[in-house]
Amino acid sequence: MDYSQFIDDTAFCILDVETTGMKPPHDRIIEIALIIIKNGKAVNKFETLLNPGVLIPPFITDMTGITNEAVYNAPVFSEAVDKILELIENTIIVGHNIAFDLRFLNSELQIAGYEKVKTPSVCTLKLAHRIHPELHKKSLGSLAAHLRIKQKSAHRAFDDTLVTAKVFLKFLGKIKEEYNLEYLRDLLNFQYTPVKKIVKKEIASASKNVLSFIPDLPGVYEFVNKSGKVIYIGKAKSLRERLADYYREYAPGKSKLIVHKASKIRLHSTNTELTALFLESEMIKEFDPWFNIMLKNYGNKYFLKVGRNHPYPDITLSNKFETDGNDYFGLFISRKKASEVLEVVNKSFMLRECTDKEFKKGKPCLLYDIERCTGPCFNNEFGVYDEELVKLYNFLKGANSDALSRLIGKMKKFSDQLLFEQASETKNLIEMIMKQVHKSSLLSEPVNKARALFEISGFPDNDYVILFNGKVYIRGFRETSNTEFLTILDDIFDKTFSPGLPDEQDFERLRTLLNWCVSNREKVTIHYFSSYPSKEKLIMKLRLSERIVSASEINLE
Template identity: 25%
Template sequence: MEGFVSSAPETSTRYDKLLDRACEFIIANGNAVHEDLLIRHVFGSSGRPDLWRSLLRQILGEAPELGLRGDGYWTVSRSRADSDDTPGLIDGSYTVIDVETTGLKPLNHRVIEFGAVRYDGGKQTGTLSLLIQPERKVPQYVRKLTGIDDQLLTDAPLFGDVAQEILEFIEDTMLIGYNVGFDVSFLNAELDRIGHQTLLNQTIDLLPVAGALMPATRSRGLTTLAKELNVASTGAHRALDDALTTAGVLKGLIPWIRAAGITSLHQLDGFRSARREERDSSGPFARGRSLLDPEHVSSAPSTPGVYIMRGQKNRVLYIGKAKDLRARIRSYYSQPLGYTRKMDGLLQSIKAIETVETGSELAALLLEQQLIARYRPQFNRQMRTSDNYPYIRIDMSNPWPRVNMVKEAKDDSARYYGPYRSSRAARATVDALNDIFPLRSCSRSFKNSRSFGSPCTELDFGRCLGPCVGQADRDEYFSYLREIIAFLEGDVEPVMERLHAQLERTAERLDFEKATRVRNRIDRVTELSQSQEVLSLAVNQGDLVVVLPAVDPDCREIMLTRFGRTWSRRIFDQGEPSEEIAADLERSWERARELASMTILQRELDSVQILTRWVRKNWDHPSIMPVPDEPVDWSQVVEHARTVPLIE
């Protein structure tokens, strides 16, 4: 046979057991096993297959029922294979799923297509393919990737109209996908939008499974893995096509799955966690309970609040918040020492844990931020350095404005956007804007003759229109500037489309290093645009009255907010006269209208983002009341606050 090496007759007697072992393994794995995997199974070797290849071919070469195909797979003749009755690994019921979406964030983007393949008893029993109306435009890069455009989705149903069809198709079967967490998170976000219970199905993600079984494929996509496993793939980035390809990949992985000793889908589901536990249990781990005083838990209340961990000389080490302080502090007792690198040494240093009850989760969030800003604890990584939050500046008084990042906003004629919590995201955004649009990035003032002449290399590379040498057209320059301003004020799609087009061009040129940089830049720009969206919402959402639980169960708290900030907080009990409460609220309101500024300062950013995100999450709750522009009846507000249901 092709690819076989002849050997002496006595070889077959010497290696009968290995020969039978090879035949059984090939038959058990669909009658086709790659030679490298067969070497690993027959000889129990995890080293270089080339060292064993000659011996394997010598052993198997004497068996007429075995053959080595040109693609490197060993097979067994049909007569022997048909005699095997090994039960199938994938004989149960499961559904392979895939979705196409308008972006990467389930809370911000929408599903545009759902595809699924149903299997029962190891046989394909049905497929489902649905286009879904996302109620928004499909971004250009998604149109290019999938071929799904706005016109194709014109008559597509809303997710709510097809949700029941999807749920009836998948039922309670195990869901399998390639990066299946992405698919399930989008389906759950859509289900949550229509007020439906989210999916409880068990899932298997073939992406990490393939990475564990075949380490060389760990960084590869579905199409590449399918090609390596000889699975037919259209590569079309359509939901049903990708679901069918994923189903083929699952079947293609069966030899590797069996080699790992896995005989059922349920075992495969636990494969990754079992491997992780195996690595993590290589030695005994001490846990927090070996260091922490039990009194820390017994004295903590089971209420919302903030906990302050203190070390030697009463120094604040870490500040956290919790909806249930006792449960949160108790969790540290079961935490392995060294569980996270950034917290190394924290549990060993704790001498006392102080708790502060707040009555509500929102109050705990705000108090946590205030205390972190005040004490700047060693083990807190966020909200410590608000005075370093940057702005993006455009000096509109300059004849040729430029876009740059600055550390503070001054009282001048420039436009400032921000502040932003991430300097990295702000810097990446400025770099991206200067890379996309050919505006100047130099520091010339253009107020005297020294600003003209001697152009820099940006002009040579086509990254600047060249105002310093008189080449720039003012109308063209300011048209680019207006597009940048629109992006910073919330119209992000045109800039994102330019970035994705840049990513596609670099990928087509096989310049993967630059493509990686562009992809990372897209992530940073997305991060900044989402931050800017929160700030815009904070300023524009209007003034609010928020009613919250107080620490004392017989009391309630009224919070007055303006431009996304907490302006005043008033705690009252049910026996207090409404007139007094209403008078206090009215005085606070008048003062807020007189003094509160729309400009958000660096030190205010963290609390503004906390409050705005909390309000957005709970916007429909009756305890959040917009303050009207016309004269407010504060007595009526107080009466509503006495009886309205509260967010616990």
């Protein structure tokens, strides 16, 4: 069949069957009806009762009115099959929940010694989901009532086929007029198109005018109302694709309302999605758009703090970090995630968990007895404790081998001792490590001491971010111009850079940076300043240009 032919030139076979039940081949067809439609008109039809060779259950008789007596002298399927196949040939089969009818038809064909029909089909139920998604019920009766089509006898093959044909013809009219579809292949594809991707002709025309001005680049978009107030800010991997979603017929109600209230769109294209995330977050906090309910406040932040001011450091949770001589790893976006990592650390490394007050007592505790601590409070073995710290730091930088080896050994030991509950708990810890619950493995330095340049692969140019003792500077972004960025690099290599403590904005940028980079490692290269003798050596490795963020504006009126 030529799928490039026009819909009007295509012959459709509307099919419906009544059966003894739901499961072929155990259940059989007791009535079949077909109507052939071409160019909007019925050109042939066929209907017959069929003797199924099995008794018709009473509930089927109650539903259809077809009795065992009525089908007693009716032909069996094999006697009607030639006429059925003759009508179906060179047509597209159509039905309401057509998969049900085809399943029974093909079962009967196989029983009669024929091959299954392989002609394409169109399901009016699938079409209803796309053309009338607002309808709560999409049964044939519900559609008939909605479209004001009279239905004489439900659950009789010919009457159902006739109603299905009328529904289908109305759907074809809508498909051609409202969705601009003319060819058979378009109709066949339409029934499988996700509802959110379907665009009406007039909407497509309006959106085409808008989308023609929108670049296929990452960035941030602002919807602005007639008063000049920003009502919504969003980010996108592709501005064109994201904004196209706002103009689809079945876009969410919120999206339609935003478009209705907006008089213009401001666009800020960026090199990478990361810069778009930075920009979106800070613009939402700056403009406080009414439709944005997320990102208006800086979120929670947690770190693992290694207490380096004590001869035997402990590991604790902290919701901030300072230049206080301690080391901080993170950041974690929830206390739960940070606590999970702390649990892994405490159960994988023999480091103390006691308070300084308990430590001063100089007595071994339960953790020492169960080999969860080296006992520095009474044995003063600095070397042994330092070895544990080295293993901890390697783990927090992404090396899992020491922790896994130790936990696997513990699990085997517990199993040998028939301590299955402890073995199960250890197994859970191993699984947590294998899932890499620690996100700080991106950096090879504590986050509060990390001094590095992040190179983010993008188009048309790369983005660059400096992380220096918790402070975050993004090249060409807001307060950090390209010139200022290069000046910061000069000061870093001259060892005169002293930026002060990070603020809430730095923490938010840090969270965005680390979370995005962990999920997009293949696009990230980290250059540690300590690995380069001069700024010039570092610059030689980079692909710098002047383009960072490009802004434009589109009027919607």
